[in-house]
Amino acid sequence: MIPRVIALGRHGCDLLEALGRSGLFLAQSALGWPSREGLYLWLRQMHFVGVLSLAIVLVSGLFIGMVLALQGYTILIDFGAEQALGQMVALSLLRELAPVVAALLFAGRAGSALTAEIGLMKATEQLTSMEMIGVDPLRRVVAPRLWAGFVSLPLLTVGFSVVGIYGGFLVGVEWLGLFEGSYWSNMQASVDFIADVGNGMLKSLVFALVVTWIAVFQGYDLIPTSEGISRATTRTVVYSSLAVLGLDFVLTAVMFGGLS
Amino acid sequence: MKRSKTMELGVGLFMLAGILGLVFLGLRVSGLSLSVPADTFTLQANFANIGGLKPRARVTMAGVNVGRVSAIELDTDWYDARVTLELDGALEGQLSRDTTAAILTAGLLGEQYVGLSPGGDPETLGDGDTLTDTQSALVLEELIQQFVSNMVRD
Structure with a gap:
């Protein structure tokens, strides 16, 4: 009995310690005025994390918008309400699908790569060498990646929504023959910029923070062996997906559930 | 680098x-x-029943958008709904005093909006005036109730 309680206590302490370590890590690396060199580093990471993720995010957005329109049309036509298609596609994309799916794709495409890259730097003792020559690896390696993640995921989410709404337009209007005017006007009548677009962006900012934080911290904190790197990469994807889906429920309840 | x-x-x-x-x-x-929000003026209208009308709903005249509903509250003097309409400033002093307001539905299941119909009175409405001639929302349950009670009577 007693050994079990001790084991539980050890787990609790480990968990709290990891939380504290990761919080300190986030504060130390994300805060602070960037140097000119830091801006260049950030730009490079923006290219890797943002621009190169654009293709997968936009293609997924297009297909999700098309599927939403197709499914929505077949259901709405039973009620004679196919005019509400634009409203349905736009609201489900802006409020839920774009922030969540873009964050999940981002965790798989960019988050895992960040973990593996930083992990390999740690395993080959590049981070230690940097400290030896007086360069702070938190500012040189971690901070540009964190900031690139914070900035690019909201941008990717915007792209996802725009392409998804266009995909819904392609299927609903061009293919299924819905009247073009009712697609856009019902959308405009029901979408509110602050309540829908703004809250979706807020969600996306929170997800960006959480996903990049998890990815970078897992890379920095792993056991520097090849097995450790593979485990940390898996953990990044699993933890960030779970955190995104869980946080999404909480944020939705607060933003749209009338719980305020 | x-x-x-x-x-x-x-x-x-x-x-x-x-x-x-x-x-x-x-x-x-x-x-x-x-465009910067154009100057608007407000009118009040009391309805016996607003059905599903919500703030931000459209206000139309002959089908053209002329404003929106800015607030809905319960009028405790008469226990009916007091709806504040925010209309295009260009219409100030143009609407006659006996303009009627009706709550209409776009399509069978669509959103509800306020439709204004012009009257013939030479006197006009200004900022903060009240529309007296209003027509409530069509509530499906009441219609069915009426229909059923008529059937019973026959």
Whole structure:
């Protein structure tokens, strides 16, 4: 009995310690005025994390918008309400699908790569060498990646929504023959910029923070062996997906559930 | 630090596309307009029953958008709904005193909106005036009740 309680206590302490370590890590690396060199580093990471993720995010957005329109049309036509298609596609994309799916794709495409890259730097003792020559690896390696993640995921989410709404337009209007005017006007009548677009962006900012934080911290904190790197990469994807889906429920309840 | 021009261009285009996307979401999807909010004036109207009317609903005249519903509250003097309409400033002093307001439904299942019909009185409505001639929303349950009680009577 007693050994079990001790084991539980050890787990609790480990968990709290990891939380504290990761919080300190986030504060130390994300805060602070960037140097000119830091801006260049950030730009490079923006290219890797943002621009190169654009293709997968936009293609997924297009297909999700098309599927939403197709499914929505077949259901709405039973009620004679196919005019509400634009409203349905736009609201489900802006409020839920774009922030969540873009964050999940981002965790798989960019988050895992960040973990593996930083992990390999740690395993080959590049981070230690940097400290030896007086360069702070938190500012040189971690901070540009964190900031690139914070900035690019909201941008990717915007792209996802725009392409998804266009995909819904392609299927609903061009293919299924819905009247073009009712697609856009019902959308405009029901979408509110602050309540829908703004809250979706807020969600996306929170997800960006959480996903990049998890990815970078897992890379920095792993056991520097090849097995450790593979485990940390898996953990990044699993933890960030779970955190995104869980946080999404909480944020939705607060933003749209009338719980305020 | 090696930086290629194409990479910088890529990041620049990426950020520009994000900002343009946000503008698209604002203008095309949520229907914001760039023009400064034009001057408006308010009218009050009391309805016996507003059905499913919500703030921000459209106000139309002959099918043309002329404003929106800015507030709905319970009038405790008469226990009916007091609806505040925010109308285009160009109409101030143009609507006759006996203009009627009705709560209409767009399509069978669509949203509810307020429709104004012009009257013939030479006197006109100004800011803060009240529309007296109103027509409540069509509530389906009441219609069915009426229909059923008529059937029973026959």
